Amino acid sequence: MKEKSEKVKIPFNKPFLTGREIRYIKQGVKSGQIAGNGKYTQQIQSHFKNRFNFQKVLFTTTCTHALEMTGLLLNVKAGDEIIMPSFTFVSTANAFILRGAKIVFADSNPRNPNIDPSQIEGLINEKTRAIVPVHYAGIACEMEKIMEIANKYDLFVIEDAAQAIDSYYKGRPLGGFGHLSAFSFHETKNITAGEGGMLIINDPQFNDRAEVIWEKGTNRADFLRGKLSRYDWIDIGSTYYPSEISAAYLLAQMEELDKIQQKRKKLWKTYFDLLFCLEENNVARLPYIPPDSAGNAHMFYVVLNDPQERDPLISWLKGKGITTVFHYQSLHRSPFFKDQHDGRELPFSDHYSDCLIRLPMYYTLRVEQIRWICSEVKQFLL
Numbered sequence: 001m002k003e004k005s006e007k008v009k010i011p012f013n014k015p016f017l018t019g020r021e022i023r024y025i026k027q028g029v030k031s032g033q034i035a036g037n038g039k040y041t042q043q044i045q046s047h048f049k050n051r052f053n054f055q056k057v058l059f060t061t062t063c064t065h066a067l068e069m070t071g072l073l074l075n076v077k078a079g080d081e082i083i084m085p086s087f088t089f090v091s092t093a094n095a096f097i098l099r100g101a102k103i104v105f106a107d108s109n110p111r112n113p114n115i116d117p118s119q120i121e122g123l124i125n126e127k128t129r130a131i132v133p134v135h136y137a138g139i140a141c142e143m144e145k146i147m148e149i150a151n152k153y154d155l156f157v158i159e160d161a162a163q164a165i166d167s168y169y170k171g172r173p174l175g176g177f178g179h180l181s182a183f184s185f186h187e188t189k190n191i192t193a194g195e196g197g198m199l200i201i202n203d204p205q206f207n208d209r210a211e212v213i214w215e216k217g218t219n220r221a222d223f224l225r226g227k228l229s230r231y232d233w234i235d236i237g238s239t240y241y242p243s244e245i246s247a248a249y250l251l252a253q254m255e256e257l258d259k260i261q262q263k264r265k266k267l268w269k270t271y272f273d274l275l276f277c278l279e280e281n282n283v284a285r286l287p288y289i290p291p292d293s294a295g296n297a298h299m300f301y302v303v304l305n306d307p308q309e310r311d312p313l314i315s316w317l318k319g320k321g322i323t324t325v326f327h328y329q330s331l332h333r334s335p336f337f338k339d340q341h342d343g344r345e346l347p348f349s350d351h352y353s354d355c356l357i358r359l360p361m362y363y364t365l366r367v368e369q370i371r372w373i374c375s376e377v378k379q380f381l382l
């Protein structure tokens, strides 16, 4: 009986398929060019660039690699300090740890898991090179304040926009504020290539070198454009672009972005409206989206008041066949980093680590299913 009741009825995530992915991949395979930086890569890049009006974009193997490229582009070296939230994915930090930098973790703000801008200034010293805001759940960080601080101290800003496709702050798309930004097309994101990412270059001083680093440290991109008669090794780099198969898959998804977003936003709003009573009854907090910004329904989460309630709630829902999951564990407390942390308490980061729970969110989820999920959540919490 127990086995039957624990069968998964609603998974946490299901990747969306447009139906055109296979056709595009087939065409790519037939054309005979499936290595990277071919026709589909060019197409997905121009589609993405034009859609969000970015200055320059490069399709990458992952968002993790796009972030690594930013570390290379800034020439981050041992002794440099990089400020970022502790409540984030390991890739945000690894990109700079790999270059020998010291990570200085900041706390989240009380209203959502994004970096608290009022803390940043106190963490800056002469070794600080960059601030890396992470738009958690696709919800905008306070980019105006962050850019103001960065300009005052002459620091770079790199947006970890992994979750933030089609999110806006003051009418401008996220990923368009920092000097550099990175998006993800991992299977769990709003549109996907299985694995994939996009480096956004907003500061044109990085245009040429970004392409060289992306092409294994060579000027092959200029050679392909017919600007050079051969290509040479001119800098450090790696293979930071995926094969055309990934680009073909992603192009099919990108073409359906509006349809995907419309559906996700409807699902997100259904959750928000049905669970608003949790906030009214003071048993949990819902996502806070700052004024003048628009989220992208990447994720729906609830922050419980009491960490003791989370595991029982997850088990209760699992018993009904509904899969829910918690999320990041503060990186300053991780086995890898805890001995390197300077000992500052980051209570809000820890609070989100202990109390945040993510509810199912994917394109084919139905409004009736959300009604059911919400009634189970309410039955448990109210």
Ligand SMILES: *Cc1c(COP(=O)(O)O)cnc(C)c1O
Pocket: 062, 063, 064, 065, 088, 089, 091, 092, 134, 160, 162, 163, 183, 184, 185, 186, 195, 196, 197
């Ligand atoms: C998904 C994610 C990444 C990593 O993206 P990949 O494409 O899997 O490398 C980095 N940062 C954040 C905040 C993410 O959500």
